Amino acid sequence: MESAVxxxxxxxxxxxxxxxxxxxxxxxxxxxxxxxxxxxTRSVFKGAIGAVVALPLVLPPTVIGFYLLVxxxxxxPVGQLTEALGLGLxxxxxxxxxxxxxxxxxxxxxxxxxxxxxxxxxxxxxxxATLRASPWDTFWSVAVxxxxxxxxxxxxxxxxxxxxxxxIVLMIGGNIPEKTRVVSVQIYDHVEALEYTQAHWLAGxxxxxxxxxxxxxxxxxxxxxxAA
Amino acid sequence: xxxxxxxxxxxxxxxxxxxxDLSLPGRGITALFGHSxxxxxxxxxAMAGLERAPEAYFALGDEVWQDERRHHFVPPHRxxxxxxxxxxxxxxxxxVRGNMQFGQKRAARVEPRFSLSEIASLLGIVHLLDRSxxxxxxxxxxxxxxxxxxxxxxxxxxxxxxxxALDLKRxxxxxPYLERLHHELAIPIIYVSHAPDExxxxxxxxxxxxxxxxxxxxxxxxxxxxxDLPATxxxxxGVVIEAAxxxxxxxxxxxxxxxGGKIYVSHRHEPIxxxxxxxxxxxxxxxALTPQVQSSILNCVSAIVIELAPTDTPGHVLVKLDVGGAxxxxxITKRSAESLGICPGLALSAQIKAVAxxx
Numbered sequence: 001m002e003s004a005v006x007x008x009x010x011x012x013x014x015x016x017x018x019x020x021x022x023x024x025x026x027x028x029x030x031x032x033x034x035x036x037x038x039x040x041t042r043s044v045f046k047g048a049i050g051a052v053v054a055l056p057l058v059l060p061p062t063v064i065g066f067y068l069l070v071x072x073x074x075x076x077p078v079g080q081l082t083e084a085l086g087l088g089l090x091x092x093x094x095x096x097x098x099x100x101x102x103x104x105x106x107x108x109x110x111x112x113x114x115x116x117x118x119x120x121x122x123x124x125x126x127x128x129a130t131l132r133a134s135p136w137d138t139f140w141s142v143a144v145x146x147x148x149x150x151x152x153x154x155x156x157x158x159x160x161x162x163x164x165x166x167x168i169v170l171m172i173g174g175n176i177p178e179k180t181r182v183v184s185v186q187i188y189d190h191v192e193a194l195e196y197t198q199a200h201w202l203a204g205x206x207x208x209x210x211x212x213x214x215x216x217x218x219x220x221x222x223x224x225x226x227a228a
Numbered sequence: 229x230x231x232x233x234x235x236x237x238x239x240x241x242x243x244x245x246x247x248x249d250l251s252l253p254g255r256g257i258t259a260l261f262g263h264s265x266x267x268x269x270x271x272x273x274a275m276a277g278l279e280r281a282p283e284a285y286f287a288l289g290d291e292v293w294q295d296e297r298r299h300h301f302v303p304p305h306r307x308x309x310x311x312x313x314x315x316x317x318x319x320x321x322x323x324v325r326g327n328m329q330f331g332q333k334r335a336a337r338v339e340p341r342f343s344l345s346e347i348a349s350l351l352g353i354v355h356l357l358d359r360s361x362x363x364x365x366x367x368x369x370x371x372x373x374x375x376x377x378x379x380x381x382x383x384x385x386x387x388x389x390x391x392x393a394l395d396l397k398r399x400x401x402x403x404p405y406l407e408r409l410h411h412e413l414a415i416p417i418i419y420v421s422h423a424p425d426e427x428x429x430x431x432x433x434x435x436x437x438x439x440x441x442x443x444x445x446x447x448x449x450x451x452x453x454x455x456d457l458p459a460t461x462x463x464x465x466g467v468v469i470e471a472a473x474x475x476x477x478x479x480x481x482x483x484x485x486x487x488g489g490k491i492y493v494s495h496r497h498e499p500i501x502x503x504x505x506x507x508x509x510x511x512x513x514x515x516a517l518t519p520q521v522q523s524s525i526l527n528c529v530s531a532i533v534i535e536l537a538p539t540d541t542p543g544h545v546l547v548k549l550d551v552g553g554a555x556x557x558x559x560i561t562k563r564s565a566e567s568l569g570i571c572p573g574l575a576l577s578a579q580i581k582a583v584a585x586x587x
Contacts, residue, residue: 123317126278129304130311131331131380138305141330145321 039117065171116150231289262437310377316369331380367398429586453555488552513558
């Protein structure tokens with residue numbers, strides 16, 4: 001019985017790690033162009049788009065979870081699309097959890113990268129242009145290397161924040177072992193069942209993990225201290 | 229390979245308008261000279277394609293980079309330009325060598341005009357190649373930036389006050405390298421500056437910009453010796469004389485000769501025959517009807533008055549003289565001009581109180 005409980009814990013840890021990794025990678029892919037656009041645009045929509053990206057910082061996870069559930073559910077536009085494509089419905093699946101986490105952790109990745117892009121300024125990009133680098137070339141050979149600290153911060157914060165979420169996971173993912181039951185949910189279950197020992201080692205593990213991650217962020221990346 | 233650089237820009241920024249139509253020589257150093265806010269940097273950025281003006285034309289010989297009437301605009305990265313900014317702006321994530329190779333790799337010519345090692349030794353940075361830009365002094369950074377620009381195989385080198393951010397010592401350290409570029413590379417250089425001494429030392433062709441307009445454009449001395457220019461430039465009125473070292477005399481004086489005569493300066497180290505530019509301010513030239521023998525002023529040349537013009541200094545006039553074919557300016561009081569009866573055609577003696585050597 002004891003070992004079964006522990007194996008469920010390990011499954012939750014593994015699932016959490018898998019989720020955070022997939023979400024972080026997706027966020028780097030999605031967040032980078034958004035950050036670049038926000039850092040460089042003079043469009044009137046900059047404020048609006050920036051606000052949309054930042055919404056998860058202030059909204060309760062349940063609000064985002066609720067809307068995602070509606071949109072991805074059988075009557076929602078995304079739900080109908082995924083069903084038409086033969087993918088089934090996203091809620092209560094791992095991919096559904098990934099989609100929800102991407103929304104929820106977006107500002108944590110976009111903002112440090114955006115700050116880093118803004119800090120580069122116009123000059124290095126102009127220099128690159130006068131040295132025959134196309135805008136695409138300049139982005140990869142100048143902007144990305146110079147914004148490396150921002151990417152590092154963004155990736156770390158995105159990963160850690162995905163690991164730490166609870167409300168949205170419960171709403172979109174439910175509580176399905178090895179599919180959607182991540183560490184935060186597992187801790188909740190243990191506490192509900194009065195299994196304080198298991199809750200302790202998972203919760204303690206989370207505290208330690210978060211501490212190490214943030215310490216690494218602040219120690220090796222002092223420039224981003226304010227942004228984070 | 230002589231060609232003309234045609235630059236026509238009209239940039240309207242509310243409070244500021246740049247409106248120039250220039251035809252510049254495709255060789256040597258052309259200085260865009262003016263006070264801050266005169267539009268010289270905007271003009272340079274427009275040449276690089278970093279600013280796009282709605283009415284613009286820019287061509288090097290028959291290579292047209294911008295002709296807005298025909299909606300033709302070559303973006304900066306497709307123009308064979310080298311641009312050196314006031315701040316060196318080296319890429320901090322690359323070594324000195326990496327910085328220099330950045331443009332070189334992308335220019336990728338089958339037959340590069342210069343190799344990295346040639347340019348590195350021309351600019352005296354061979355020993356710095358493996359360092360990070362953070363370890364360089366301001367002067368070294370600027371030399372690397374110049375090398376980086378040259379290795380991108382530019383057809384034209386644009387320099388935006390490359391010395392302005394440096395202290396005097398660093399400036400003096402870089403100037404000889406700029407002169408070497410001038411003598412050893414066949415690339416036209418457009419040099420933006422607000423420092424009269426740099427311009428006098430380096431430029432062959434001079435464009436004076438004032439409030440977004442080119443008030444004069446022509447060979448250095450013909451512009452410098454114009455006496456009808458706006459008062460803003462009159463403070464520094466003076467000419468540049470191209471002289472050569474003729475003799476090192478026993479009493480620690482060096483004799484320079486130019487077509488209009490000879491000039492003595494403190495002992496110089498340059499060998500005989502070396503060309504030297506010197507600048508003579510109008511305020512340092514006085515006039516006498518007969519050669520002054522009882523005077524401590526050693527430098528005295530025969531001159532003919534060409535014209536007189538009023539100057540901004542109250543009670544003074546500017547006199548343009550011909551000295552053996554070279555122009556010379558003198559600023560004297562109106563009272564002296566009247567009492568000496570100075571008028572065009574008069575032959576007299578010009579005493580030069582000070583000579584600034586520019587090398």
